Amino acid sequence: MNISIFRTAMFACITLIACSPTESKLEAFGKASDAAVSLVAIPAQLSGSTLSDAEVNRNHCRYVRGNKYELAATPSQKPSKLVLQQANVAKALSAYSKALAGALSSEEEKALREAGAGLAGELGTTATTLGASPKVPEILNLLTSAILRIDANRRLADIKAEMDTVLPYLIVLETRLREDAKTVDAEMERRILDWERQARCVLSVSHRNDPTTRALFLEFDETKRKLEADRRKASKAADGVAKLIEAHFVVLGDKGTLEEGLDILNGFIGQIEAIKDA
């Protein structure tokens, strides 16, 4: 199998030590996968925040029009079940990516190898004290590292087995997100419209020339922009998951080590930021 160019780039990166230290790679992975996940979680957040904002503004309008003060009601509408289910998937996806990054941690692999070498050293000391050949410590060291390498390979196989189990579900998730995109977008559009209606009401009952009205106007303006931007980002959720799927395929097809697995994931998941900003 040939993913040579990518691998070459990775090796160059490792040999030149031009890349960031491992722990920050883990951090980068965490951030990037959160970026993918946040795309999936946007509709639920947007729905929730616009619903309560709209209710507060509706209540404010009612008050300014001469009604008695009352605490704003809890919104009678809720984000749809679909949007809430997507938010749950987002949460699980985030926890899974973090666990995956932790399992691939090369810092912990290194600590394990060092612990093995330390034990081999002590065993070697015993052997030479008891009169064994001076070759024995060296052999013990080789043996321990060989055992630990087998152990690391088994661990990588276990991690890949988990990724293999998850992969078909990610593929179904991508399909579902694409199929449901229109429905979810329509819900966000409705929520934004309703939010805007209440915001306009608040503006209309305010004195147009009052400086505080200008502040209010700008605030609504900014929120509206952000809501529309979030709505556009949310439409890319399926593309973000598609990148995660590709990363899984590459790691599953690769014959490299645990450390390289993390590098490959990072390389792909870094592209999610680009999707977000596109």
Place this chain on the structure above:
Amino acid sequence: MAKISAAKKTIINAFNMLLNIRDQTSGLTAAQKSDISTALSALKLEYVALSGVDPNATYSEITHALTTAKTNLESIRKQRNQLKNTLTSVQKIWGSMNAVIGLIT
């Protein structure tokens, strides 16, 4: 079972080759890009079918699969740390034994 995992391997290899072509080849025409993307989608669906996962799995089922994998990955990590701790404490015990052996030999 062996046949399924061999078939999965074939799909993984084909998928990665296509990805490589898509991302590393310059000057692909729009038609070629779209062909690659169609092929990638087909391979993905084939992978789902081979895995025996319902292609209409619900969001809750997806959530469940992710949560199970998360738990298993965490236990893989835990085992590694336990092994490291065991090795470290055996090393310590052995170290003190070495001191004794050094005295009696």
